Amino acid sequence: MPDLQGENKRFHRLPDTVTGAVAAVIEPGLAVLTLLASCWILDEPIERPEIVLAVLTIALLFPGKNHFWERPLNAAVQIAANWVTLLLILALVGFATHSFRLFEPRMLLLWALSFPALVWFTFFLGRKWLRRRSSEAGNRRRAVIVGAGPLGVRVAAAFRARGSQSHELIGYFDDRTDARVADEARPLWLGRLADLAAFVDANGIHEVYITLPLGSQPRIIGLLEAVQSTTASIYFVPDVFGITIIQGRLGDMNGLPVVGLCESPFTGSNQLVKRISDVVLATLILLVLWPVMLAIAIAVRVSSPGPAIFRQRRNGLDGQEITVYKFRSMTTQDDGPVVRQATRDDPRVTPIGAFLRRTSLDELPQFINVLQGRMSVVGPRPHAVAHNEQYRELIKAYMVRHKVRPGITGWAQVNGHRGETDTIEKMQARVEYDLEYLRNWSLMLDLQIIARTIKLILFDRKAY
DSSP states (O other), rough: OOSSSSOOOOOOOOHHHHHHHHHHHHHHHHHHHHHHHHHHTTTTOHHHHHHHHHHHHHHHHOOOOTTTTOOOOHHHHHHHHHHHHHHHHHEEEHHTTTGGGEEEEHHHHHHHHHHHHHHHHHHHHHHHHHHHHHTTTOOOOOEEOOSSHHHHHHHHHHHHHHHHSSSSEEEEEEEESSSTTTTTTEEEEEEOOOHHHHHHHHTTOEEEEEEOOOGGGHHHHHHHHTTTTSEEEEOOOOOOOSSOOBBBBEEEEETTTEESSBBBSOOOOHHHHHHHHHHHHHHHHHHHHHHHHHHHHHHHHHHSSSSSEEEEEEEEEGGOEEEEEEEEEEOOOSSSSSSOOOTOOOTTOOHHHHHHHTTGGGGGGHHHHHHSSEEEESSOOBHHHHEEEETTSSTTTGGGGGGGGEEEHHHHHHHOOOOOOOSSSHHHHHHHHHHHHHHHHHHHHHHHHHHHHHHHHHHHHHHO
16 A cells, blocks of 8 residues: 655646636736836827727637646747737738727837737746645645546546646555456555545545446445545546547536536637637628639639539538538539549649639638628538538547538648548548547637638648
């Protein structure tokens, strides 16, 4: 049995609800403070344009990302990347509204340079304070796991993945001593289930994680009754690793706890933020690029027979059928039960179409789809209805990607999964990136994807 008296100098982590709430206001708050300070240092008046800029910045930055637990170098890179992305968005707004002349260039430069440095320094000091706090006695969270099988080992691996942030795993309790006990758990086996409550009470255990299968319900009830006589927190870890979990969360339905395993990230305020950002971005892009779109439409129309706009049926939010617009890039317009994907050197692609596909300019009419509410600027790319019917039977959780509006660009596309998906493996990889996007969505992630998309359009020569 391990020595429970030795001091473990692990880095204790405050609850995410505390540090996350603080981090959420640090970046937008410091953005406004540095903006006001820049005006004050250069003796510039704070008038309506500065106030509008401050409000727009808060809207784009809130909630701020939690950098307390990142290494300083990683935090610096992330902060700088997010800030550059936001400045690009603000520059686009300034260009579209001709508002650059309203600001003193020196003030904007001072603000742009001082903000990321101040944010990084604030998180760096906060991290040092948390590390110092973690070394104080009594701040570690001692935990034991009930169940020494594969699920218990997964919980232990989750502790290790969190590094030195909060928990000290003491060991496992399990009535099994045969081959069903995982090899990784044997060295930390502490005793049988009947020994758990006494051990927890005697050794100052803070948390108990129950990983027994649901078939062991009588044993779980007995454990709960025994451990509830101690001060330890109790957690039940259901075995859901064979299920694709999207935005998993615990809810309440008239007093009944409900575990959400697969939900859209765009609910409540997130839905409002997503829609507002879509409308603002789509409107700005259409206002700026309408002459380009008009020229492309004329070029497509006169270069080959057929309409300038190609309409195709695709599946949108909740799998509902929508009509998606593109500039026509081929001589044919497949939209039936069988749709042949474009390939490299496809003879159906027109000369002007090849240029449009390579630069992604053929997608520009889809910003109209965004204003219609059929699509988002960022999201899983919509596939033809015929392709959905094919792949939903072949790829696990394929249709989960339809829990949100499809996007003009997406996480899969900026990670190399753009263009033809001529194998199941390629489509599987694209779907995995789409699901990762749904799990980790934030407004800043959308802005990063937009920035990376612009880079691909300008420098990627592999598209077709």
